[in-house]
Amino acid sequence: MMFFRNITIGQYIYRDSIIHKLDPRVKIITVILIITTIFLVNSWTGFFIIGFYLFINISLAKVHPKFVLKGIKPLLFIISFTLLIHFFTTPGDIIYRIWILNITREGIHRGLFISVRLFYLILSTSWLTLTTSPIALTDGIEKLLSFLKIIRVPAHEIAMMMTIALRFIPTLMEETEKIIKAQIARGADFESGNLVKRIQNFLPIIIPLFINAFHRADDLAIAMEARCYRGGEGRTHYRQLSINSIDHVFIIITLFILIVSYLWVV
Amino acid sequence: MIEFKNVTHFYNTEQNEKIASLSGINLKIHKGDFVAIIGANGSGKSTLVKHINGLLLPSKGEVLVENLNTRDMEEVWNIRKQVGMVFQNPDNQLIATTVEDDIAFGLENIGIKAKEMGERVDWALNIVGLNGLRNSEPHLLSGGQKQRVVIAGALAMNTSYLILDEPTSMLDPKGRKNILEIVKDLNKKESITIVYITQFMSEAAQFDKIFVLDKGRIVLEDSPKKVFDKAEQLLGLSLEVPQITRLARELVKSGLDIPGNILNEDEMVKYLCLYI
Structure with a gap:
């Protein structure tokens, strides 16, 4: 049984594109x-502009x-679920009636808005993770958070934790696989029984793993x-970020487009 | 020079008993030395080397590296710059998500400028022969390659001492041989002092000097030839002699007139040829 074949961390896909070369910050x-x-x-015009942007x-990222x-x-599933909930629960002009459920004009409007928002939310975050390597992302987060050091936000520590987590995810996955095999060899059964039983069966994996x-x-x-590691103070960085x-x-273009999309109401 | 002056180290057991894992250690390791440390499990080998860079502090006595005392909280960072360490499990020593970032980790810690860091990383990668793998992720490397990354990380710091604590015990024979070759080269070409803990007597036989540890004491301190000549004493410490030495001793017993402390195949061939 192979559980974790071909582990890749994050979704980063390397391409030679302008977007990939942008500073992670x-x-x-x-x-x-x-x-x-x-x-x-x-407004729908606004959404259309953002969608186009x-x-x-995404096309520039190749x-x-x-x-x-x-x-x-x-x-x-979540998107369609919220869509339906809004369809049926928003009060207003009833335009269609199924049994005791009323679909309202406002409901359709709000439901579609929310779904488009969720859709864009995922698009934009995938755009980020697809075009930025985990290392660059971590460096970017550390730099961005560093001005928060004044209010004692541990920027370096957060970045170091992310790095170590990224480094050890594949190692721990391999280990999980080994433990599973070892427990199967001793007669453990991970594939039958009800839900409670199955969760219980995972204890002999979790404990050695921990x-x-x-x-x-x-x-x-x-x-x-x-x-010589002694925290973030006085540390330099191998990878230099530079904004050109x-x-x-x-x-600037981004800001312009986003402001236009916000203000443009036809 | 690394100098242990009458070092004793106690640790507390769960029953709150004080147990000495090192007692009254006196030793000197000079710059450019190429030494191995052997001893049975629990003889205090790891505890001993962890004293060299202040990971552990002596309960009694002093440890000096280049006349810097490991007890000095400020100097300990200067000591760690000079003393690189490689531990047993290659998986648990790599911090960053790519090979080159990991080698740079130590350099980032001591505040080296980015440009110089690049040069040092290139140089270290070259020495351990991992140039083609600089962008690889650690979990995709073999155990031997991982240990080479760890060695490169120490080299990049310009260490003058490299301590290796059973670096090959989790590797396959090929990786084992490779690591030993690199370590030899480092000693000869870069004149880096090597302190190498090992369970493999055939590895220990290739060093200039061997320290034998038993119950926290140094019981023998000599060249491999002389150490492995005392096979009976070693056996009493649950240690063996290299296979080839064992063969030589058997041959001596059966009446052949050859030395009983032969350490490698070449030497064996030389003496056996005298009989043809």
Whole structure:
């Protein structure tokens, strides 16, 4: 039994594109701006402009749309569910009646708005994770959070935790697989019984996994100390982030488009 | 120079008993030395080397590295810059998500400028022969390759001492041989001092000097030839001699006139040829 074949971390896909070359900070800020605008915009024209803008961004990234759409699949259910809930629960002009359920004009309007928002939310975040490597993302987050150090936000520590998590996800997955095999070899059964039984069956996997993870953490801490690690102070960075003219142009265009989409009400 | 002055280390058991894992260790390791440490499980090998860069502090006595005391909270960082460490489990020492980022980890910690970091990372990658894998993710490497990344990470810091704590015990024979070759090269070409803990006597036989540890004490300190000449004493410490030495001793017993402390195949061939 193979549980975790071909583990890839994140969804990053390498392409030689303008979007990939943008500074991660610029991309993170762009996504934050897009998400904010999505929830402020209140007109179909606005949504259309943002949609068009996202479409351009994704095409510029040279990533096949199927990767972007893959991110939407698991959330399709939630989107349709919210759509229906809004259809039936919003009070207003009744335009159709099924049994005791009323569909209202306002309901359709709000339902569609919310679904489009969710749809764009996923599009923009996938755009970010598809075009930014986890390392760049971590560096970007560390830099962006660093100004929050004044109010004691541990920017470096958060970034270090993310790095270590990324590093150890595949290792721990391999280990889980080994433990599962070892337990199966001893006669453990993970495939039958009801839900409660099945969850109980996973205890013999979780416990050794945790114990090993703590051992690893111990070893890693010693190795880090041996390599002069003593927190973020005075640390330099191997990867240098630099914002150049393309980044400037990109963020200006983005701001312009988003403001237009917000203000444009036909 | 690394100097242990009458070092004793106690640890507390769960029953709150004080147990000495090192007692009264005196040793000197000079710059450029190529030494191995052997000893049975629990003889204090790992505890000993963890004292060198202040990961553990002596309960009694002093440890000096280049005349810096490991007890000095500020100097300990200067000591760690000079003393690189490689541990047993290659999986638990790599911090970053790619090979080059990991090698740069130590350099980032000591505040090296980005440009110089790039040069040092290139240099270290070259020495361990991992140039083609600089962008690989650690979990896709073999155990031997991972250990080479760890070694490169230490080298990039410009260490003058490299301590390896059973670096090959989790590797396959090929990876084991490769690591030992790299370590030898580092000693000869880069004149880096090597302290190498091992369970494999055939590895220990290739060093200039061996320290034998038993119950927290140094019981033997000599060249491999002289150490493995004392096979009976080693056996008493649950240690063996290399296979080839064992063969030589058997041959001596059966009446052949060859030395009983032969350490490698070449030497064996040389003596056996005398009989043809």
